[in-house]
Amino acid sequence: MKFKILFAFLLALGIISCKTGPLKPAEIEGKRIAIDESIAPNTSIENFIKPYSQHINKTLDSVLAYNPTNLNKSDGELNTALGNLMADIIMVQVNPVFKSRTGKEIDLVLLNHGGIRAAVGMGPVNARTAYSLMPFENEVVIVELTGNKINEMLSYLESNRTAHPLSGIKIKVDRNYQIIEATINEEKIDPEKTYFVATSDYLQQGGDNMIFFKDPVNFYNTDYKIRNTIIDYFQKVDTLKTKRDNRYIKIQ
Amino acid sequence: MKRRNFIQQTAATGAFIGLGGLSLSFSENYKKHITILHTNDVHSHIEPLSQNDPRNPNMGGVARRATLIEKIRNENPNILLLDAGDIFQGTPFFNFYGGELEFKLMSKLKYDASTIGNHDFDNGIDGLYAQLPHADFDFISSNYDFTNTVMNEHVLPHRIFKKDGVRIGIFGLGVELKGLVNAHLYKETKYLDPVEIATDMSRILKEDKKCDIVICLSHLGHSYKSDKISDVKLAAATENIDLIIGGHTHTFLEKPEIHINKSGKKVLINQVGCYGIYLGRIDFYLDKDNNISGDGRSISV
Numbered sequence: 001m002k003f004k005i006l007f008a009f010l011l012a013l014g015i016i017s018c019k020t021g022p023l024k025p026a027e028i029e030g031k032r033i034a035i036d037e038s039i040a041p042n043t044s045i046e047n048f049i050k051p052y053s054q055h056i057n058k059t060l061d062s063v064l065a066y067n068p069t070n071l072n073k074s075d076g077e078l079n080t081a082l083g084n085l086m087a088d089i090i091m092v093q094v095n096p097v098f099k100s101r102t103g104k105e106i107d108l109v110l111l112n113h114g115g116i117r118a119a120v121g122m123g124p125v126n127a128r129t130a131y132s133l134m135p136f137e138n139e140v141v142i143v144e145l146t147g148n149k150i151n152e153m154l155s156y157l158e159s160n161r162t163a164h165p166l167s168g169i170k171i172k173v174d175r176n177y178q179i180i181e182a183t184i185n186e187e188k189i190d191p192e193k194t195y196f197v198a199t200s201d202y203l204q205q206g207g208d209n210m211i212f213f214k215d216p217v218n219f220y221n222t223d224y225k226i227r228n229t230i231i232d233y234f235q236k237v238d239t240l241k242t243k244r245d246n247r248y249i250k251i252q
Numbered sequence: 253m254k255r256r257n258f259i260q261q262t263a264a265t266g267a268f269i270g271l272g273g274l275s276l277s278f279s280e281n282y283k284k285h286i287t288i289l290h291t292n293d294v295h296s297h298i299e300p301l302s303q304n305d306p307r308n309p310n311m312g313g314v315a316r317r318a319t320l321i322e323k324i325r326n327e328n329p330n331i332l333l334l335d336a337g338d339i340f341q342g343t344p345f346f347n348f349y350g351g352e353l354e355f356k357l358m359s360k361l362k363y364d365a366s367t368i369g370n371h372d373f374d375n376g377i378d379g380l381y382a383q384l385p386h387a388d389f390d391f392i393s394s395n396y397d398f399t400n401t402v403m404n405e406h407v408l409p410h411r412i413f414k415k416d417g418v419r420i421g422i423f424g425l426g427v428e429l430k431g432l433v434n435a436h437l438y439k440e441t442k443y444l445d446p447v448e449i450a451t452d453m454s455r456i457l458k459e460d461k462k463c464d465i466v467i468c469l470s471h472l473g474h475s476y477k478s479d480k481i482s483d484v485k486l487a488a489a490t491e492n493i494d495l496i497i498g499g500h501t502h503t504f505l506e507k508p509e510i511h512i513n514k515s516g517k518k519v520l521i522n523q524v525g526c527y528g529i530y531l532g533r534i535d536f537y538l539d540k541d542n543n544i545s546g547d548g549r550s551i552s553v
Contacts, residue, residue, distance in 0.1 A: 023284065023418055023464040025494060026539035030508035030522060030553045032530040033320060034311070037300075041315030042322065045360060049298055049315065052353050056344045131344060137374060201434065221436070 060128040064234035072119035076163055076244040078173070082120060083165035085242035086133070086230070087111055090198050091167040093229040094140050094222055098196070102220065106142060107184050107195040108168035110153065111226075112208045115200065116165070125240065130230040138200040140224045143216035147191035152212040154179050154189075163248070171248045180251060200226055284416050286465065288534040289321060290334045292499030293526035295342030295371065296354055301527060312528040314357050320531055321361055330415040333362060336499035337369025337426070337471035340380075342527070350375050351383040359388035365411060367424030367469040368393045369499060376437045377401050392424035392469060395449040397442035410453055412461055418538055421457030424469040425450060425486070427500055446472055446481050447489045454492035465536055468496045474503040474523055487511040487519040495534060498523035507553040508534065518551060 071082040087109040095106045118132035145153070154171070157164065161177045172180045182189055189195075194217050201221075204213045234240075300313035325331055335358065340351045351372075358366070368391055372380055381402040384391075394409045410423040425446045429438045450468060457463040468486070475484040483498040491514045504525035513519045524530040 023538040025465055025536045026283070026550070027537040028494075028520065028551045029535040029537075030520060030533065030551070032506065032522075032524050032532050034530055035313060035316050035320065035528060036311055037316075039316040039319050041313060042318035043315075045315040045318045045357065048357070048360070049353070052345065052349065053299065056348050059348070060344060131347075137341065205431075 060131065061126055063124040063126055064231070065125050065237050065240055067120055067122055067125050067240045070119070070122050071240075071242070073113060073116040073163070078161075078163050078171075078248040078250060079166065079244055080163050081242045081244050082116060083111070083113065083163055084167070084245065084247065085240065086116060087165035087167035088242070089229050089233045090140055090226070093233055094142075094198055094224055097222060097224060098142055098198075098220065104196055106168065106198045109166065109198045110203070110210075111165040111200060112203055112210070113162045113164050114208065115202075120240075125234055127231050127234075130227050130234065134227040134230060136202070136226075138202045138226050140198055140222045140226060140229065141201045141204045142196055142198050142220040142222060143204060143213055144194050144218035144220075145197055145212070145216055147189050147193050147195070149212050149216070150184075150189050150195055150197075151191070153197075153210075154182055156210065156212060157248075166248055169247070173248075173250050175250065175252060177250065198222075284418050284538040285328055285330060286415055286418050286420065286536040286538065287324060287328045287331045288334065288467065288495065288497070288532075288536070289324060289331060290336065290497045290522070290524065290532040290534075291317075291528055292336035292471075292497070292523055292532075293338040293369070293502055294335070294354070294528045295338055295526060296340060296346035296351075297343055297527040298345050298353060298357065299343075301529070308527070308529050314361070314528065317528055317531060318361050324533070330418070332364045332413055332415065332420060332422075332467075334422070334467070334469055334497055335363060335366035336469050336497050336523070337367045338371045338499060338526075339366060339369070341371040341374045346374075350379055352386050355383050355386035359386065363389040364413060365390040365392050365422055365424075365469065367391070367471055367499075368396065368407070368426050369471040370427055370429060370432050373429065373433045373437045373441075377403055377439050377441060381406070392422055393426050394423045394453050395444040395446050396426045397444055399442075400440040403441070410457060412457070412463060418465065418536075419461070419463045420465045420467065421454075421461055421463030422467045422469060423450070423453035423457065424471075426471050427473060428480075446470075446486060450486055450490045450493065454490055458492035464538060465494050466492055468493050470496050471499045473501040474498050474505075474521070475501070483521050483523070484509075484511060487513055487521055489514060491515040491517065493519050494536075495519070496521045497532065502526040504530070508532075510551055510553065520551065520553075 073080050073082050090109045099105055158177050169184050171182045174180055203210045297312050298314050300310050301308050303309050339354050340346050345353050390411055391407045393407050398404045398407055413420045428443050454466050457466045470483050473482050475482045483496045502525055503523045505523050508520045508522035511519045522532050524532040
């Protein structure tokens with residue numbers, strides 16, 4: 001017994017002497033720490049941030065235009081004043097760019113209703129308004145679609161029955177949302193023709209199941225962010241003029 | 253192998269008997285303490301969330317994070333401060349300054365390293381490159397091949413940090429960019445298989461470079477319903493990783509998860525949601541003796 005203890009003691013000494021062996025994590029503790037108001041902010045960091053945030057706030061909050069009515073995305077069944085404004089802005093802002101680059105013109109614009117991220121209250125509008133309407137970085141893309149693909153798009157709208165923002169197309173549906181008449185540039189859709197449709201890169205890539213945007217005849221990037229089309233438009237006009245109209249309506 | 257275990261166990265018992273009451277303080281003296289602090293998916297949230305935020309009102313904020321990290325540094329100087337990617341995109345700070353302020357602040361907080369998230373490509377790979385002069389910390393990514401891009405030679409496949417004599421090996425994994433980021437943004441960045449890369453990297457760090465702790469900074473995402481590679485799948489498919497610090501899925505883990513790796517050992521996975529609302533903290537206590545539990549470690553989470 002005595003020998004055994006001595007042996008153990010010698011072994012222990014051996015361990016102490018050869019401390020160059022590899023270290024191993026023996027105990028590990030893990031947790032998360034909430035960053036909340038109980039932690040006082042570091043003032044030098046706060047002061048460093050201040051000029052950046054002041055510049056941002058000044059820019060975002062400077063008035064660009066005036067909105068005379070309360071706009072929200074639920075004020076109509078198949079078209080809304082706010083959705084019409086967004087689709088029309090894309091047409092007005094992007095068409096000149098597209099035309100100057102390609103010599104072609106945009107025939108219609110289609111966005112998604114879910115992409116309208118905020119309401120716009122009556123009063124002054126600023127860049128912050130554009131950020132809340134469109135917080136994402138999505139860009140406008142243009143696809144050249146065959147008339148058949150446009151008809152697929154119409155079938156999508158028939159079953160979707162939602163006020164997706166549209167511009168450049170007029171659609172009348174019956175009480176069961178089946179299309180009675182659809183015209184682009186005052187003409188019926190020609191399956192032999194192709195059409196230039198502006199939308200967001202998100203939708204073109206299959207967002208909201210808009211699969212008719214896949215495999216277009218031609219595809220054009222514009223490098224123009226949707227949010228920037230809105231900001232540029234606000235800068236251009238004094239007063240926002242938009243209303244619910246007859247571009248996409250149900251005939252009772 | 254069994255014989256070796258037996259000898260180790262005997263030795264450990266022997267040490268205990270031999271030193272009697274002294275053994276506790278003895279082992280405490282020999283423990284080294286490394287603290288890993290981490291964030292992920294901060295997404296340009298420099299100021300706290302607004303008072304009206306529906307989920308996390310008035311949470312987060314870099315100035316508060318700075319105070320907290322400073323306090324922990326005062327308690328234990330042996331700290332690594334890490335980020336698992338998606339530093340960029342989410343507030344006008346990014347839209348206005350392109351990530352400059354995010355990198356400057358992370359440098360002021362003395363971040364040691366970050367991996368690269370998909371949103372860090374949002375201003376294109378050139379936009380990321382343009383902000384590098386503001387980053388006083390390393391970018392570590394092992395499965396993005398940047399050879400034919402401007403980021404070539406500005407990203408490390410792994411790095412070994414030494415703290416109090418402890419070797420901590422870090423490698424990084426990014427999510428597949430195709431379908432997630434427009435190709436014109438990431439250009440010729442090549443995505444390599446995370447499991448293969450992780451297997452190589454963790455073996456190199458643990459075996460060749462003799463690291464005591466191996467950490468994977470991952471932007472793969474915590475887990476998916478599909479077959480997509482995730483931190484949970486990675487943990488099970490590899491060995492030699494001690495800790496996976498995750499991101500991408502904005503998963504709010506209340507505490508780190510313990511998973512079992514390919515060779516039956518424990519791996520920790522942690523992820524702290526997003527927007528700098530939480531700081532993750534993992535404390536490693538190291539000992540020369542591998543004698544706490546079956547695989548040599550006790551984990552309390």
